[in-house]
Amino acid sequence: MKFTVALLITFLTGLAMGMTSLIPWWGFVVAAALVGAIVHQTPAKAFSAGFLGMFLAWGGMAWWIDWQNKSLLSQKIALVLPLGGSSAALLFITGFLGGLLAGLAALCGYYARATAPK
Amino acid sequence: MRLVPFLLSATVTTALVVVLNKPFGKIPALGKFFSPHIGFWQNAEPFDAVPEANLTFSNLKGNTSVYFDDRLVPHVFAQYDEDLYFVQGYLHAKFRLFQIDLQTRAAAGRASELAGPKAINFDREQRRLGMVFAAENALREIEKDPLSRSLFDAYTAGVNAYIDQLTEAQLPIEYKLMQATPERWSNLRTALLLKMMAKMLSSGTENDLAGTNAKSIFLPDQLKRLYPQVPDSLLPIVPAGTAFVQPAIVPVIPASADSLYFSHRDTIEAHSHYQPDPDNGSNNWVVAGSKTKSGAPILANDPHLELSLPSIWYEMQLTTPTSNVYGVSLPGSPMVVIGFNDSIAWGVTNSQRDVKDYYEIRFKDDSRKEYWYNGNWEPTRFRIEEIKVKDSTTVYDTVAYTIFGPVMFDQHFSNGYANKMNLAVRWTAHDPSNEGMTFYKLNRARNYADYVEAIRTFQCPGQNFVFAAKSGDIAIWQQGRFPARWPGQGLYVMPGWDSSYAWQGFIPQEENPHSLNPERGFLQSANQRAADSTYPYFIPGAYITARGIRIDKQLAGMNQITPQDMMALHQDYFNTSAEDLRPLLLKHLRSEQLTSGEKEYRDALANWDLLASPNSIGQTVFQCFWDSVQSAIWKDELMRTDPMANMPTEQTTLELLASDSALQFADDVNTPVIETLPERITLAFKRACKVLDTKKAEGKLEWSQHMNPSVYHLLKEALPAFARKGLKVGGYGNIVNAIKHSHGPSWRMIVHLSDKTEAWGIYPGGQSGNPGSRFYDDYISIWEKGSYHPLWLMRADEKGDARIKGVIEFKKS
16 A cells, blocks of 8 residues: 555656756655655665656656657657667666666665654 | 665765766766656657647737648748748747757857867858858848848847747757757847858859969960860850840959969968868759740749758748748748749749959968058958857967958968968958848749849849749849959969959949840759850859750750649759760770670660669769769879869860860879870779779669768768668759759749749758657658649638648737
8 A cells, every 4th residue: 555655656746846847857856755754664665666656657758758759759869879769668768767766765765764763 | 774775875866866967978968868857758749749829929019820731831921021020030940949050050150069179170160261250241231221120130039039938848859969058049140041051152162272273283275174164065044145235344454463373383272171062053944934835934943952851941931911922931041032922933043153262361470460462561350259169168269350351271270281371261241231131022022123123132142043923024133242353363362462453343233144034935044154155254153064954955845834844854864964975985995905894884884874863873883984084084183282173074074075085184194104095084984893893792883872862960970860861862963853962952843823823842851840740851752752742822711721730829918
């Protein structure tokens, strides 16, 4: 239950914070850390919830954009980067980058709470 | 106990954010770049998206509606001229922002701001050529006239209205890749864009530096044979037999010309590294109703320029209650440049005239503060150029200005040559002018008189304006401000210390070569010399003769012409030069000395249909052979100087071969024996066969594979993923369908001035500059097939038409 809640909050805040240009692109990292601290679970679950939440937020949003775009741009960017023109690889990296940052942040949040004096 | 993992995870997370937030060299900040909220994903437009918006701006006078059709061409309906150009500026920015920003920065010698140290030399050359100086002079002229000022101001305000509301997420993808931001627009930048065109079309049409070196190699009578002014086979723009009036100006040859100029045999060790493509040129022609099936004139145009993505052209319709024009505009400047309205149509080709001369300057000392002129030490004016460089320190360059113009080459700038000669540039692009107003008036012209009035003030780059009206008139004017030269003036570097070598005046505008309703019922221009030798002025230039011959002969033989016939002529692959050259080359080729493999190539050439079609092998063999022959004949002589003297034109070499079978220049001057022409040609063929063998091994013997026709993104090889390569088209620079590797017909237009105007057009690109839009390159496959779009001059009452897919409303707030 806690895992799902953490994942959902990370997912939603990750999407919502990107909507405003007042918050820098890494704003979700702070949010994920707070979720990791507030929703108390095991370190592995904190990391996984953060990772999956943002993997789905960034990966999902990119996938939605890419689907509407019929992969016109992603194929080109996947040649620039270079990923052999694979849109799928580009989508995976997008999700993975968001996920990794959020997962690590959540872990950080978890340990912050564990370290803090009771 | 938990402190260590906390610190560890906190450190790793923070470090990762910092690393992903930071660009590394060419790699953008990856966190930002991948963020689907602001990064590259935001440039991936929904496939079927069309613009739909209601916008308000305080600087508008009334309401303007923009209807986008199914291929994203905007049909702009404004109440006022100022609003019309505001909206044009807004649309240029919306669809081509990176293009106009990059091109004007490059024009101003500011490419290093985006590209880093590798562009410093380019920037210095631009500054030293006086590009900004030229734009500033144009700007003063633009802002002097209240009407012109209000139009250019409105255009600038429109570009800025778009830039100012731009969010980080909406930045064109190139800015995200290069970690740059767009710069606001100004009238100066519009002037710079026009000077970019001036450089593209009127710089490099002179040959002073290489020509001076040729003068050091050849004797005066040889020079006349190798670099003749009027080719024997010329079919000029103004039909032969046209009478010319007595010249109003007869320039005087300086008394010292023989000793100081014509017989002076010093070489020049200077060279411009960034010259425009010598095949920047075009075709245009018009046929009168007497030659068409419908009885109405048909006009055709195809400007040959570098092919790029986005294209140099942006198609649009601009309508107000008093004007209604359709055609292509140049993003970065207002108005329609090539197009038609309800009454007339017009097109342009380049005049290829030499409007740029170099003068040798004698400075008093290394300070460059004074130079010797007419027996006095005259003060120079210094212009300090500040070149900002990405990821490096700012470079300063001080350029001395003389009475002629900027001293482009001197001890501080010689492009790597040891001999520090001071060379000042006199160039008509530096003179005050306002070319934009020509297009403002042309867009509104109703008849021949309006057209002449519109083009009259057009100065640089000199253009051949072809014209047709619904009334039935057809015309052409070679228009520009051209120096009146004494014979030979400006072919070579001139002494800069004697005013008798300066330009003595300009050819009066009404004496520019022109023709109205000639009896033969057609007019054409294809970068050839405008007039035959009866024209009373000395008009050197970088002329291309072959295309004009082909077009002239084709049109002369045609009757009952339809627009489809004109399309076929646009696509014409016939190699006129090869038709004349092949028998000459084969005659001299010693077949008995060829191997069986070489004989196969010889047979391919002999049996070739003379068409440079995409799958032609004969064309590949011919071009490799001919290039090799020209090198064999000329390189040994021309390479006596560094930089190399200029090669005689293809047409000259052809005519020399045809008229002189014992061509003395065939001998390789580097060998003790005297080679004959057949020996040289056979050797050249054998060399060409080596190249052909390599091509054959690569499977690139067919002409289109050999040429690899491609349309590159503006950033060229830096972004191959944004290019379209390997197009299946043929052609060449000397062929009517003038496609080369990444150069050629940048816009093909045909206008039939029947009761209801019919028009067709195509350019190899797309309306959107965004590689994430399907409108980025959707025209290329149509262009490749040789097809056209019907051009729709929409009426206001047609806004319910099924072709209209989106609307942007602009309102005054």
